[in-house]
Amino acid sequence: MSPSIDLAVVIPTYNEKDNLHLLVKSIEKSLEGCSWEVIFVDDDSPDGTAAWVRDYARDFPNIRCISRIGRRGLSSACIEGMLSTSATYLAVMDADLQHDEQLLPTMLNALKNENFDLAVGTRYMPGGSVGDWEENRLKTSQFATALSKYVFNITLSDxxxxxxxxxxxxxxxxxxxxxxxxxxxxxxxxxSSKSSLRVKEIAFNFKSRHKGESKLDLRTAWDYLLLLIDKKIGNILPVSLVSFGMVGTLGVAVHLMVVRFCLTALELPFPQSQSIAVVIAMIFNFFLNNLLKYRDQKLVGIRFYSGLLKFMLLCGIGSIANVGIASYIYQDFGHWFVSVFAGILVGFGWNYGATSLFVWQGKKR
Ligand SMILES: Nc1nc2c(ncn2[C@@H]2O[C@H](COP(=O)(O)OP(=O)(O)OP(=O)(O)O)[C@@H](O)[C@H]2O)c(=O)[nH]1
Ligand SMILES: [Mg+2]
Structure with a gap:
């Protein structure tokens, strides 16, 4: 019988193939003498990350890969990796060699022999640093850290x-x-643990990404905001509804501002003002949707403009469907509220489904 595994190192990956050889070798070296496994959780990286891991794993059974198809997200990837192992201790680290794998034994010792539940590699303690970050990134990270500490009363430094x-x-x-x-x-x-965990913080220097591209973008900031909202009021309101409401409210605000501007500043008649506002709100909506996609799913260059055209055509059909259904129901039942609501529902369903299928060809969340 093979001995049980003490430590599983879970590593989320998206397009990290060129970092993996060095990463695996460094982990092997730093965990010499421990019983460990490495679980890569890959979201169908186009660069062939998963295939690389499976190839490598043929000779090294303590390396394996979970391949998720049609899914995205760092946290959910880590959770799936962590749930897939029987190891007693679970580590999470990035694939791009920014985290110091030499700290793994120290972390393991803190959990095994010092009675801690959680060991955290921190950049914001004496001895730690964020490396060569630009001023902007440092400020953004410090702001996000301060926000979560303030809202949730967290004492952790990082x-x-x-x-x-x-x-x-x-x-x-x-x-x-x-x-x-x-x-x-x-x-x-x-x-989630309501600070019930005994935590050891261990300082480390955040290195520069070894190879490949960062996945940080506006989507990451948006997801962060949604996480905070979910943790605060998720038990009352589903976060997807809050997110939809926030985007929708912005769209309505743009629409109202344009109508007002056309009516008062340009002194256009109402039908023209309303038509201009519909078109601008649509463009705004497209822009916002595109901005909140994952970096590799955003439409850029010529694809941005052809996507915009498709988006407007599809939303145009959505509007026709909206009016058609609403009028049809109104004729038969004569109830304006039910008719309007049914029209909105059908229009929204069409717009959401058709644009995600035909504009961003989005299989992934
Ligand atoms: N499975 C999976 N992994 C992801 C996803 N997004 C990012 N990752 C991985 O999560 C880790 C952290 O992502 P990074 O882009 O390095 O984020 P970061 O370290 O905050 O940013 P940089 O300092 O710019 O590298 C890396 O190993 C990525 O490959 C995702 O959607 N799915
Ligand atoms: Mg990184």
Missing amino acids: PMSGFFMIRRDAFEANVRKLSSLGFKLLLDIVI
Whole structure:
């Protein structure tokens, strides 16, 4: 019988193939003498990350890959990796060699022998640093950190860290409370556990990404905001509804501002003002939707303009369907509220389904 595994290192990947050889070799070296496995959780990277791992795993059975098709998200990937192992201790780290794998034994020792539940690699303690970050990124990270500390009263110095190790029983006790949205799994765990975990913070220097591209973008910031909202009021309102409401409210605000501007500043008649507002609100909506896609799913260059055209045509059909259905129901039942609501429902259903299928060809969340 093979000995049980002590430590599983879960590594989420999206287009990280060129970092993996060095990463695996560095982990092997730093965990010499421990019983461990590495689980890559890959979201169908176009660069062939998963195939690389499977190839490598033929000779090294303690390396394996979970391939998720049609799915995206760092936190949910890590959670699936963590749930797939029987190891007693679960570490999470990035694939791009920014985290210091030499700290893994220290973290393991803190959980095994010092009675801690969670060991966190922190950049914001003496001895740690964020490396060569630009001023802007540093300020954004500090702001996001301060926001989560303020809203949730967190004492951890670096709740945004993506480098940590947790006992599996502590993880399992909280896993059903996790939001699993976006990038910040540690924050999700800490808030969900209501600070009941004994935490050891260990300073480390965040290195520069070795190879490949960063996946940080506006979508990451949006997901972060949704995570905070979900953790605060998720038990009252589903976060997807809040997010839809926020985007919708912005669209309506733009629409109203344009109508007002056309009526008062340009002194156009109402039908023209309303038509201009419909077109501008549509363009705004397209822009916002595109901005909130994952970096590799955004439409750029010529595809941006052809996407915009498709979006407007499809939403035009949605509007016709909206008016058609509403008028049809109104004729038969004569109830204006039900008719309007049915029209909106059909129009929205069409717009959402058709644009995600035909504009962004979005299979992935
Ligand atoms: N499975 C999966 N992994 C992801 C996803 N997005 C990012 N990752 C991985 O999560 C880790 C962190 O992503 P990074 O882009 O390095 O984020 P970061 O370290 O905050 O940003 P940089 O400093 O710019 O590298 C990397 O190993 C990515 O490959 C995703 O949607 N799915
Ligand atoms: Mg990185």
